[in-house]
Amino acid sequence: MKVGIIMGSTSDLPVMQKAIDILEHLDITTEVDIVSAHRTPEKLFDYGQHAHTRGINVIIAGAGGAAHLPGMVASLSPLPVIGVPVKSRNSIDGWDSILSILQMPGGVPVATVALDGAQNAGILAAQILGATNTDIRDRIIAYKEELKQKVIQGAKSLQ
């Protein structure tokens, strides 16, 4: 099982790296690529049409501004697509990225996460694989336990 991670530009990598890191932490294979909806539309088409035939199970797509990458890949692929709104340099406080990923028309969903929420995109991709796979689901359960322990430690440090 494999998660495909794409982004519109190498400038999105600092944000998107957190998706790669958490999936590695959860021991899930990733494949990372740059695909620009607006500058390499042919590559976008090829990626969207063939990702599922190449063995990818879930796609994570990050983009900023008028972010068309997640929605266009969702249009082309039958796989679940997770969209990460990136607060890019010229973004209007992130609103443009969020709305152009979230507000997809009926028939073509994009599973949108928080602004710059690439870590959550990675966890969601794992949860999707874990929907029908108890081994991966157990890793999610263990990860949630890690988070809980950190908060409990933080609470102790207060006293």
Add this chain to the structure above:
Amino acid sequence: MKVGIIMGSTSDLPVMQKAIDILEHLDITTEVDIVSAHRTPEKLFDYGQHAHTRGINVIIAGAGGAAHLPGMVASLSPLPVIGVPVKSRNSIDGWDSILSILQMPGGVPVATVALDGAQNAGILAAQILGATNTDIRDRIIAYKEELKQKVIQGAKSLQ
């Protein structure tokens, strides 16, 4: 495989019905319930902690205003949770519903769809099951073909 669909109030049913309908159309079993984060917190806890042990694979949660249901279920369950922001009666143009579902903190994702986008929530749930199941994925491919034919018919009607 089964999709659990919950909502904060029966008043959300007209919106959420579209998730039920499309999943039925895609021949996927659903289980529907009312769970209010703010009025029945014990039921919320019970639902979140045991959904995956009861055979549910994906959860769709719809709520409006300060919509805490999707995020709280995501906090309690290892399953992927899809959040539907409902534009409820007193919502501020839907912004409150969207932001309180979308902007989850690191560690606890909610797969957010468009405002009142319950149909897309249903399709996304099917895509999640189809991530590792080619039979369901084929139904998605067929459904996308249906959508395409409708647009092509619409274009013809123009001439």
Add this chain to the structure above:
Amino acid sequence: MKVGIIMGSTSDLPVMQKAIDILEHLDITTEVDIVSAHRTPEKLFDYGQHAHTRGINVIIAGAGGAAHLPGMVASLSPLPVIGVPVKSRNSIDGWDSILSILQMPGGVPVATVALDGAQNAGILAAQILGATNTDIRDRIIAYKEELKQKVIQGAKSLQ
């Protein structure tokens, strides 16, 4: 010379008709089609790649919500693309349509007009053709004179 007018759905036609009407009023040929970025991506590709080889000079594209049609056509075509943000049924007061058309990344402009501003899209298309064609420019000058006279008549009716 010809203006190509496309929209994501027949439900956008009531808004987009104003572009068709004003171009007819200015005696400029139009070609109208339905092209959905999300439901007919292959048609979108074909349209974007070949519009200029088929004799189209300017493209007007209208879409609502997470409106990807104008930007994706602009990605595929060397022609100037005018985007009309349509306040569709589930749009969040039009903000989603506006931002996902306007906030294009560097390299791929979309000439965005006001929300539901299809009439202005038609006039802008005529002005684009008139940029290097004095006959069409004269029609614009005459049209602006018509507008002025209507306001002057309105002012007289006040007295």
Add this chain to the structure above:
Amino acid sequence: MKVGIIMGSTSDLPVMQKAIDILEHLDITTEVDIVSAHRTPEKLFDYGQHAHTRGINVIIAGAGGAAHLPGMVASLSPLPVIGVPVKSRNSIDGWDSILSILQMPGGVPVATVALDGAQNAGILAAQILGATNTDIRDRIIAYKEELKQKVIQGAKSLQ
């Protein structure tokens, strides 16, 4: 009488400290803890259900982003809950924190204060205790007099 102060993460402490400080200044006992709605839901439940039986009279809850802590505690406790929207690192200018705390559904109020307004949350907690206690109310009256004198000094410095 005692004010319980909770927050979702130790990273909220710099903001929330102002509530602790002003309550100390007003000579009111506080109890501070970290309770994360999303990472420690069991602790949240325990806190909400038992705060009033442990001798707490008012709860102040601070959280950022999709801030569910104040609303969920309000769902579980019969005590008045004051919510502090924290402008956390990934918050969209604070709008997410504000709306997910303020826009509670009918039946479950959260007394919301300004963005990062922890000082006012502390004063409001004191006013709540002073609603039926003239000793504490007198401290509020004295505090308001302090504020007035500072402004009058500021005005004098201008001349």
Add this chain to the structure above:
Amino acid sequence: MKVGIIMGSTSDLPVMQKAIDILEHLDITTEVDIVSAHRTPEKLFDYGQHAHTRGINVIIAGAGGAAHLPGMVASLSPLPVIGVPVKSRNSIDGWDSILSILQMPGGVPVATVALDGAQNAGILAAQILGATNTDIRDRIIAYKEELKQKVIQGAKSLQ
């Protein structure tokens, strides 16, 4: 014990009536008046300065647009003031009412509830009185139980 309920205009009464009704339901005495910050500033001053000496324990103030009533009363009174942002006729989707009540400066809190959330203002007033009064707190507990039963009935109606 008594809750003072004021509003800027009789046109706010349809919204504010819900505060009166729920307090009556919880068997708490109310006193209702019209006080306009902008049209009757002297009455505002008198009200704010003497409410606590007249036996009022909590104040609920509702206003729309540039809503100054809650904040000005909070400036004048040592009592806890609950602000209800009213979506008045010329309000900009309620944003003006919310922000001019919520964003009070340090030192002068207003306990803000949801847009048009007068019912929650009433419940919050009762919770404030119940902060130090177990009889009233028990009524809140009973009321929360009522809410829970309604949701459970709603859930049953689904099956």
Add this chain to the structure above:
Amino acid sequence: MKVGIIMGSTSDLPVMQKAIDILEHLDITTEVDIVSAHRTPEKLFDYGQHAHTRGINVIIAGAGGAAHLPGMVASLSPLPVIGVPVKSRNSIDGWDSILSILQMPGGVPVATVALDGAQNAGILAAQILGATNTDIRDRIIAYKEELKQKVIQGAKSLQ
């Protein structure tokens, strides 16, 4: 003739100084004071009720956040009141200041200028005095000529 300039706090002085400076430049007398609507309500009342009897002709009031000073002075005084929305430290991008000054109810106008637009408040005060005084109006005409010459110089520097 005299312009009264007030602000809620000495922290507003860096912004408000521009009103003082431009009025000095236009040779118009000013009187500057700190008046806090929320911390010195009695001073606010006294100021609003007596400014016109003390020889003040126009009032400029600057405030941030839930900015009640301009509107409350306008409620108390028959003089024209110019409001300057100040983008204070905890302001939500200035929206709170703008809306709580601009959206005054029918009967009590505040002449609102741009965010942090104290310079324009000063010019507007001069224009108000110049409405019926040709000497002051001539200074405005001369000032506008200064502005024009600066732009013309800027244009020359480009070549």
Add this chain to the structure above:
Amino acid sequence: MKVGIIMGSTSDLPVMQKAIDILEHLDITTEVDIVSAHRTPEKLFDYGQHAHTRGINVIIAGAGGAAHLPGMVASLSPLPVIGVPVKSRNSIDGWDSILSILQMPGGVPVATVALDGAQNAGILAAQILGATNTDIRDRIIAYKEELKQKVIQGAKSLQ
């Protein structure tokens, strides 16, 4: 003394009529005209350059959408200009009208009133004339007393 009232289109008249009515009520002469910044720019120029030489003392300008009329008249005239943001048919909830009137650059103020606040524009115009004219100021004082009495009657009707 005379107040010039202009608007971009006869469709703005239902909103702007309230300015005319209140000025008539205050016994102040008005002159009403239609001047479109975008359709009759020459008339705009003429109006702005000569209003003060024709005996007009204050200008009220109402416009919607990208509302340039108030600012452009302010650019051309030394008189105080009051801008009324009109929520026109295609306006985005009024935000476009407000921001394009309010956010004027340094040097060229527009005295902006609330959305559709033409009545307040009329009162403000009277206050401007009353800044240096005690007869008109007395009418303002009487008008404010009328407003107060109406609220007091409303309060009585409650009991």
Add this chain to the structure above:
Amino acid sequence: MKVGIIMGSTSDLPVMQKAIDILEHLDITTEVDIVSAHRTPEKLFDYGQHAHTRGINVIIAGAGGAAHLPGMVASLSPLPVIGVPVKSRNSIDGWDSILSILQMPGGVPVATVALDGAQNAGILAAQILGATNTDIRDRIIAYKEELKQKVIQGAKSLQ
């Protein structure tokens, strides 16, 4: 063929320079000037009325805040006008610039590009000239190929 580039102030030059640069890169003649709608209205009028008679084919106008320059030039000229919303120093996150350029009334379009999107304004100007000129269109095609190669290089650098 020539593109006229104007801006409201020399402070807009750092943003607008990107339009000059890309047009130079595409070998298209430009003419740059400072024209302030609010400070040099006569120059604005002269520019708008005569640009097309002086051999200019397309106008690019950049401005910030209440940005009236693009719309006023569009009102005066029959040429296509491209508007660049500049995020100026006192702009409210760019919303004022965007809305006062984009939301033009029927009859007078402005081709609006992204916030600070001067580079795209330059490309759009070239596309407009290329609408009826295959030589310029070929430069656009070559430029789009350059963009594509950069993304492909970026993708390679990832491996």
